[in-house]
Amino acid sequence: MNDDAEPSAVPSSADFARRVLEWYDRQGRHDLPWQCPATPYRVWISEIMLQQTRVETVRGYFDRFMQRFPDVATLAAADIDEVLGLWSGLGYYARARNLHHAARCIATDHGGEVPDDPHALTALPGIGRSTAGAILSLGHGRHHAILDGNVKRVLARHAGIEGWPVRAPVQRALWAVAEERTPAERTAAYNQAMMDLGAMVCLRRPICDACPVSTDCSARRAGRTADIPAPKPKREIPRRETIALVIQRSEDGAILLERRPPSGIWGGLWSLPEFADDAELNAWLATRLGEVEPEPLAPVEHAFTHFRLCIHPRRVLLAGIIDGAREGADTGWYLPEDAPGGLPAPIRRLADRLGGSPHTADLPGINPQVG
Ligand code: SF4
Numbered sequence: 001m002n003d004d005a006e007p008s009a010v011p012s013s014a015d016f017a018r019r020v021l022e023w024y025d026r027q028g029r030h031d032l033p034w035q036c037p038a039t040p041y042r043v044w045i046s047e048i049m050l051q052q053t054r055v056e057t058v059r060g061y062f063d064r065f066m067q068r069f070p071d072v073a074t075l076a077a078a079d080i081d082e083v084l085g086l087w088s089g090l091g092y093y094a095r096a097r098n099l100h101h102a103a104r105c106i107a108t109d110h111g112g113e114v115p116d117d118p119h120a121l122t123a124l125p126g127i128g129r130s131t132a133g134a135i136l137s138l139g140h141g142r143h144h145a146i147l148d149g150n151v152k153r154v155l156a157r158h159a160g161i162e163g164w165p166v167r168a169p170v171q172r173a174l175w176a177v178a179e180e181r182t183p184a185e186r187t188a189a190y191n192q193a194m195m196d197l198g199a200m201v202c203l204r205r206p207i208c209d210a211c212p213v214s215t216d217c218s219a220r221r222a223g224r225t226a227d228i229p230a231p232k233p234k235r236e237i238p239r240r241e242t243i244a245l246v247i248q249r250s251e252d253g254a255i256l257l258e259r260r261p262p263s264g265i266w267g268g269l270w271s272l273p274e275f276a277d278d279a280e281l282n283a284w285l286a287t288r289l290g291e292v293e294p295e296p297l298a299p300v301e302h303a304f305t306h307f308r309l310c311i312h313p314r315r316v317l318l319a320g321i322i323d324g325a326r327e328g329a330d331t332g333w334y335l336p337e338d339a340p341g342g343l344p345a346p347i348r349r350l351a352d353r354l355g356g357s358p359h360t361a362d363l364p365g366i367n368p369q370v371g
Pocket of ligand 1: 158201203213214
């Protein structure tokens with residue numbers, strides 16, 4: 001298989017289109033509501049409804065929409081609440097708002113006729129390059145390629161185009177193949193055929209034995225139909241770092257805890273004092289304890305849903321008792337097991353690691369105060 005986004009095993013475009021069209025004539029869908037008749041307006045509405053929605057779901061919505069808004073003028077004149085009401089249940093309501101907005105633009109700027117120019121179409125709200133291609137080819141009878149989700153799957157597999165189809169280089173490779181293979185004759189039928197092939201045969205689990213272009217399909221020959229097109233990559237989980245201060249008393253092993261702010265992670269829980277970096281920690285220690293050298297401990301990792309937290313503990317062992325309060329914060333001395341409400345899980349793990357009675361250091365000049 002070739003490198004990322006590079007096609008391989010490109011057959012003759014004419015031969016590819018011929019086989020796809022022959023299959024379409026025998027087994028494609030010819031009686032969809034928006035095909036009878038396939039006006040630019042009806043194609044446009046259907047294409048928007050079909051985004052992220054199955055054909056069977058769209059049928060009823062399309063019929064009701066057309067009864068109420070049979071043309072651009074009635075849609076443009078309608079109240080948005082009525083448009084949204086007819087959209088209710090289809091989801092992705094931005095599509096309906098864009099349709100309504102675009103209808104008003106078409107009424108104002110294009111004399112109520114759905115444009116037959118790709119630039120004018122893609123300038124309208126909610127119309128991208130593939131939707132414009134569908135309107136131009138299926139509605140206006142022009143020679144334009146399409147590249148919706150179904151077509152991407154067929155072309156990525158057949159031409160062996162690796163990578164996640166949303167990535168720009170992969171998109172470019174797919175568009176290049178789509179444009180090369182879209183025939184000038186019977187463009188509308190070919191585009192509908194490609195959509196049907198993706199929806200009926202080249203499924204997520206493809207039925208390759210029923211496919212008219214299986215003999216030279218790259219993914220099938222390589223046994224990689226499960227890998228192409230590549231799925232959306234898993235998101236990199238961001239990582240945050242923090243310094244946590246463990247001040248531990250020698251007399252009883254209690255540690256200084258602070259109540260966290262009510263919002264944010266561990267909102268309202270008691271935990272160790274935290275610092276953005278060692279400079280901030282050392283400045284705090286200098287004011288409170290004078291010259292002390294905190295001991296770095298092994299980091300503690302914790303995974304949240306949206307990020308990983310790496311806690312770098314620094315420990316100070318005290319021979320006496322200190323006034324450890326940070327101004328304006330709730331603070332107190334607690335044995336880890338006695339922390340009010342319990343400690344956050346990674347702080348609990350850290351406390352367990354500290355063990356029982358600590359080795360102590362003498363730190364003179366500390367004010368006694370027990371929280
Ligand atoms: S042979 Fe299989 S994987 Fe290849 S295009 Fe046809 S259905 Fe899709």
